[in-house]
Amino acid sequence: MVEAKFNSWTGIPRLTGTLLLVGLASLLYLFVLAVDGTGTSEVSLSLPFIACAIASGLVGYGTIPVxxxxxxxxxxxxDGPKAHLKKAGTPTMGGVFFLPIAVVAALCWSRFDLNVCAVSIVTLAYMGIGLLDDWQVLRLKSNKGISPRxxxxxxxxIAVLFCLWAVTTQPASITTIALPLGFMLPxxxxxxxxxxxAVVAESNSSNITDGVDGLAGGVSAIGFLGLAAIVAPTxxxxxxxxxxxxxxxxxxxxHNRNPAKVFMGDTGSLAIGGAMAAVGIVSHNLWSLFIISGIFFVESLSVIAQVSYYKATKGPDGKGKRLLKMAPLHHHLELSGWTETQIVGAFYLVEFGLVILALVLK
Structure with a gap:
């Protein structure tokens, strides 16, 4: 009975997931204090960050039962990891409660700044695509939503409309990218x-990364704070x-820490990637965005490499070889013996490293 308890869905995983959440929150708060302490902006990011974290956390308690x-x-x-079969039935579409809170708060705090309005519309539009996809999955009772096409x-x-808005309302410099050492590339x-x-790829990459409890949400929280520090001066x-x-x-x-009580679904994962890309474009920081999104990039690359290698090695029997045990990369690590919390913890540290690198090269 003791062994069953500690190997259950609510035993040690819940404890390690909680410790990971506390560690993430502590590191993020220290990062916020460091950014605010630089004096690069008259506006503090501490209050909006903390307020949205508390609000989305509290609203989640009421939304999950619904x-x-x-x-x-x-x-x-x-065909996924067998350990994930026990997650069947966990509520999805969690993006419906934390994204609107963040967007509304940002609009109010910025007094409906034009750029914030634009990136908010992109965020909600991609959330709408994800919501449609998630709803189709539930309606058909399968893991296939709307067609990939x-x-x-x-x-x-949505990406084209956003780019059209950017080139017609922003300065001519919108078509330049800021490179390291102050260089601007037209x-x-x-x-x-x-x-x-960038918008489409970032959205899909964040969607691919959302496959382990706490992974996409935590990596995105770190990435957004990195972007906040980069765009603060301008x-x-x-x-x-x-x-x-x-x-x-x-x-x-x-609510999503291991073992998750709710998943963000495409409703959330498509939107956070689209939001990051929109901020990177408007702020001329696509290069910094690429560095910060390194985990998203590697996760997507692992899928592309897996599919390409399988097709290249396909024999007369129609079967090919696999480069990884399973794609994307986080599933390969799972099947290699890593626990979910080990994967998430390692990815968090890597993401913090990427944020620091982006700030150094800014």
Whole structure:
């Protein structure tokens, strides 16, 4: 009985998940204090970050039972890690409670700054795509939502509209990218391709990363605070948006830590990537965004490499070899013996390192 208790879904995993959450919150708060202490902006990010973290955490307690009553239980893919089968039935669509809180707070705190309004619309639009996808999954009672083609079309449409808004309302310098050591790279017409690709790719990459309890939410919280520190000198309003998003993600992780009581679903994962990319574009910080999004990039790259290698080694029997035990990378680590909390903890530390690197190269 003792062994069963500690190996249960609510035993040691809950304790380690809680410790990981406390560690994440502590590091994020120390980072916030460090950024506020630099004096780079007249606006503090401490209050919006803490307020959104508390608000999303509290609202989650009321939202999760509602999601359970609506029978929004997750359908777990059968070809995924067998350990994930016990997660079937956990409420999904958690993005519906922490994203609106962060967006509304950012809009109010920034007094409806034009740039914040734009990135908020992108965030909510991608949340809408994810919500549609999640709802289709629940309606069909499978792990397949809207078709990949339809999802991509909607993502590209929003990215194009956002780029159109950017080039028509922002200074001509919007088509430049800030590089290390103060260099600015003019893109010209390439802006459309690079910026549009960044929004769609970032959204899908964050979606791919959302596969282990607490992973996508925690990495995003760290990433948003990194972006907040980078944009603070030039755009206090966008800094506020990033602080609110970071707080919202942290409040969500309070319920999503291992073992998760709720998943963010595509409703949340598509939106946080789109939000990061939108901030990176408007603030001319696509290069810094690329560094901060290193984990998202590697996770996506692992899927591309797995599929490509499988196709390249396909024999007469129609079967190929696998580069990884399972893609994306976090599933490979799971099947290699890593626990979920070990994976999440390691990824958090790597993300903090990437944020520091982006700040150093700014």
């Amino acid at each position: 999601l359970q009553k609506l029978k929004t239980g997750q359908f777990v893919r059968e 339809m999802k991509l079309i909607l993502q590209i449409a 893109l010209g017409w390439l802006f459309w391709a690079i910026a549009g690709f 755009s206090p309003a966008l800094m506020l948006f990033c602080a609110c998003m970071a707080g919202g993600c942290l409040g969500f992780v309070a």
